[in-house]
Amino acid sequence: MPSLTLLSVLCPTGAAAKGGRRTPFIKYGSIFLGISLALMFINIDLPAGAKVVYYILINIAYWTFLTSAVIPHIALGSELTDDFEERTTLRTCANFLMNIGMLIAISGSLMIVQFFAKIFGSESLGWTATGVLFAVIIVFVYNFCCFSVRNFEPENPNLAEGYVPEKLSLSSVFSSYLQALKVKPFNKLLIITFCVNFAVGVGSSLMIFLYTYVFRYSENKTSFMLLITTLFLLLTTVLAGVFANKFGKKQMMIGGMICYTACYLIMAVLPAGDFTAYLYILFYGIGNATYWTLIYSMSYDTALIEKFKSGNSPDGLYTSMIGFFMKAGSAIGMWITGIVLSAIGFNAEAAEQAADTIANLKLAFGIIPAVILAVAVIAAIAYSLTKEKYALLLTAAEAKENGVEYRVEGLEKVL
Secondary structure, three states: OHHHHHHHOHHHHOOOOOOOOOHHHHHHHHHHHHHHHHHHOOOOOOOHHHHHHHHHHHHHHHHHHHHHHHHHHHHHHHHHOOOHHHHHHHHHHHHHHHHHHHHHHHHHHHHHHHHHHHHHOOHHHHHHHHHHHHHHHHHHHHHHHHHHOOOOOOOOHHHOOOOOOOOOOHHHHHHHHHHHHOOHHHHHHHHHHHHHHHHHHHHHHHHHHHHHHHOOOOHHHHHHHHHHHHHHHHHHHHHHHHHHHHHOHHHHHHHHHHHHHHHHHHHHHOOOOHHHHHHHHHHHHHHHHHHHHHHHHHHHHHHHHHHHHHOOOOHHHHHHHHHHHHHHHHHHHHHHHHHHHHHOOOOOOOOOOOHHHHHHHHHHHHHHHHHHHHHHHHHHHHOOOOHHHHHHHHHHHHHHHOOOOOOOOOOOOOO
């Protein structure tokens, strides 16, 4: 992931490409993303050792090109509008459609594979055809997105006459990261991101075990509960966007992180049963939707601080750093989960677990994420870039850019 984030720095620094700063990366990145995805599903006849190396390389290519398209695509929202509430609305729509896409892909992929397998006569070719279909869809929708915003994305400022591109080096990239960490509202978002994704790493690793061994749910009941969770996220995503625009992003983020913390405490404290499971889904849905709906919208806002100070717009850099902290939090969460499972004597191959193991599994699922999410609550409370302060900062930034007098009273905590 660090190498992918380093690659994505090309986006925020603004390579000289025709059009805007984001769409060239999206268009060409999506093409190579589609090719690498298709290659992942094509069964190449190679010796066993060579095949492993081949698919490792294809996997690396896939994640590299995924990042080269996803980072500028997310950062594009900041280019399209500087309106405080419109940014939230954009991310609400994006998160809502992302959840629908995930639901369709998870529930429908095997049916598509079986459909193509019947046509081509083998399951292997069924997977190949499915991979190619998904690749075509990816290339089409990304390029359709670029076509749709062609009249709304600002021109690349790095194409201005006389512009001399800054030479990239590891030291300059590292310096950009350090500078971003000094922006107080943004580093609060990084803390929230790490904590939430740490909890996701723990929760996603333990959820199936919890439903199976603690709640004694069958496979069908477990699948049903996961489906209910996903469907509820569609509703809470819309509500998170609406409430954030009405009451403020900071207030909504605080409430969301409190709910996120509460959902795990519910699992730790209340007895296993349907009531506890549904109560968990209620609070989890609010917390999860709040984070994913607001995190990028709030990062767009914080990028204005650096733009005011230096004239540079680090939206892409901030997006890539959030992505890095997501991966770091999730990876460490899963690593800690493995250590905890080993410590409590959990055996994934056993049909039954000891009573104390089940009790400790329930506590681990609840207490560990709740403790780390409590830190996210504190970070959300400390976040200082409210709607009112953003308006003051935007006015000051525009005045400074136009060479007229500006004021920074009321922005001391932000700057």
